[in-house]
Amino acid sequence: MSVDPRNFRRAMGLFATGVTVITVRVGDTVHGMTANAVTSVSLDPLLILFCVDNRARMAQIIKEAGRFAINVLSERQQALSSHFSGRPVEGLEVDFLETEGVPTLADNLATFVCTLDRIYDGGDHRVIFGRVDALTRATDALSPLLYYAGTYRQLEQQQRERLEALDRIGYAIASSLDVSEIFETFAAQAAQLVPHEAISVTLLSEDGRSLERFALAAATSIAPRAGERQLLDESVAGLVVREGQTIWTNDMASDERFRGENDQRWIAEGFRHFISTPLRARERVIGSLNILKRGDASYDEADVMVAEQIANQIAIFLDNMYQHERIRRQTIAREHPLIQLLTDTLHALDDAERDIHDQELLSVSLQRARSLAQRALSTVESGAS
Structure with a gap:
């Protein structure tokens, strides 16, 4: 080994x-x-x-x-x-x-x-x-x-601050499933532990080919919007998700890994320091936590470890949210089959929109959407007869 x-x-x-x-x-x-x-x-x-x-x-x-x-x-x-x-x-x-x-x-x-x-x-x-x-x-x-951990320390004070911040994150997770509220808590506590000017969460798409920006807090107008998608090979965050390993640097501009369009936008805005760590839920990488800042003060191993702790908390929240949503959808499917069929149809159309540049995948997505629409129509006709 x-x-x-x-x-x-x-x-x-x-x-x-x-x-x-x-x-x-x-x-x-x-x-x-x-x-x-x-x-x-x-x-x-x-x-x-x-x-x-x-x-x-x-x-x-x-x-x-x-x-x-x-x-x-x-x-x-x-x-x-x-x-x-x-x-x-x-x-x-x-x-x-x-x-x-x-x-x-x-x-x-x-x-x-x-x-x-x-x-x-x-x-x-x-x-x-x-x-x-x-x-x-x-x-x-x-x-x-x-x-x-790569930095000078007054251990007792810093450990106490870290535990208090993580406790506040844990309390927020246990008391709410509101995405905006939870992410505001994450961003606020992360700011106390890991200095940053931008922090985002990206999630792996269901087909495993792209990342979707789930939430973001940034003090810059060039920040990508929540919901924006990018292929895995278009950013360092995608590399983190593929390899399941944290990546961090204090010189983004000279790091050969930062060549994607999204990465270049941050570099052009003057960002230098970067930490991206995978989000793991049930032994599976589901996305990444990304932290950036400008200036001369470097990130160190201690900052990376704190980022990884925050990422673990975010992954727990997302997994809880997914499980809650899955149960809700199963209940709807049992009680309202037409709603479930229409929801699946919309998802298939979303896939088709994403695959518009790949004719083979586009054809598969459209066929699935057509099949679901026909089933929905049959359900309506059965209820009307």
């Missing part, structure tokens, strides 16, 4: 960690790198390790320097984490201290000054072991900077 590296990365992201910055001096230059793959190894001798991507220069720099420091960050130092992870923070002044001859950061939760012990190959990373020469701990009661 093969494991998708992306799924592996997302699964490992569920293991919450602290955040550190590795600091080292070579000559007159101080280098820094953010790292969260850090762990203690041994008490005798005192050993600690961290991992470095093979594409980074840090392993070679540490090899040259021979000594380095691991700075454990507090929640007040998030800007430093971003700064040393390749996203320089404009205007940030970094104050370095000198600890046992090694550059360190100020106001850390803890600092470990190390001598390089050994370096191992670890696939696409290097594993660097350090022998701990000295350490310091904060005297103030500082909270740690945490990293979870």
